Amino acid sequence: MNMEKGTEKAWDVLKDLTDPELPFLTLDDLGVIREIKRNDKNHVVTIAPTYIGCPAISVIEEKIASELKKIGISPIIEKSFSPPWSSDWISENGRKKMEEFGISPPHPRKADTIGEPLLKDVKCPQCTSYRTEKVSEFGSTACKSLYRCLDCKEPFDHFKCV
């Protein structure tokens, strides 16, 4: 996250905002908030959507605007697709929280690939077994795929490596 001088107050408010679809993660954990700048009158907040059509984006924009309004700031919110959001931007803390909530966190991305994970094995977040298989490329949301554990038999979501 890039922060310009004089935007500390805004960041204080934004750093604890949570994601509407993954409410145990903050937008900061996910790496969605990229930059806070100031121009003459306004704060400009740049966000990187996890997916272009992510339905949570408008909720996130509203949340940012309403929280900042409370401290007297009316922001301009800009979406940025370059560089595209990457699952590599999810913080260590975010990955830990994901696992606690039963979602298998994404693997780091192999350099110079488009979302090819560095490791192939996916760990079951319930029983920690690596004997798992992919059921579907798409899970409950666009950012997750559906897996099942061959040991404890539980289905689970795996956050895609993007």
Added chain:
Amino acid sequence: MKSNMADMVFEGLLRIADDNLILGHRTSEWCGHAPTLEEDLALPNIALDLIGHAQTLYCLACEINSRYKNEDQLAFLRLEHEYKNLLLVEQENGDFGNTVLRLFYFSTFMKYFWERVKIECCFTKLKEFSEKAFLETSYHSRYASQWVVTLGDGTDESNLKMSNAIANLEPFLGELFNNDDFTEMCSQNDFLPEPTSIFDSWKNEVKAILQKGNLDFPDIILKKRGGRKGEHSEAFGYLLSDLQYMQRAYPNSSW
């Protein structure tokens, strides 16, 4: 931006946005009807991506042409002849095989299209967008290619259905690769690549996947066209009446 440049960018954005909106709408029709729960998650998720692409592109178009207030006006309040999408994307879904084959054709085309835009487009906002769009369309292409192989290389019946899907979609592929005066202008101005310049990459990939699924690569000759000029097929009218119903019945309604 000079006014003739602005017209070009507006029209170019509309063509891509309309393709994505209409295929997104068609794909969303599978919601609740897919053969398995996993596909019922996958297809609406892809539809969401496609509609998301359309939404972002319509927003860019609105910034250029002040006649339209917002993306909803472009998506929901134009007349049939004002939509510039390909005939391919507006055809009825047919069976699951036909749906995934069309998705495979289209997303593979878009993957190479965005790859080119990423390198050579002079319109910065679209160039930035293409980085993300490239990743997502690559994913759609991979998903659909797996089904084309699975069904093609499956049972006699599934192979027959895929062969029928190939025959069914064949007349619409020519339009996908048809250069016209407009695409030439876009290419000369380093705005968008010419469709024909993507053909070889597309053909190599599609041919390899079809071969894996024991399927024949279709003849690609310009047969049916008109979508880019706003001349649509009968199926499109029914699609629009469904797509536009809410905004027509309750103008300016919002969530």
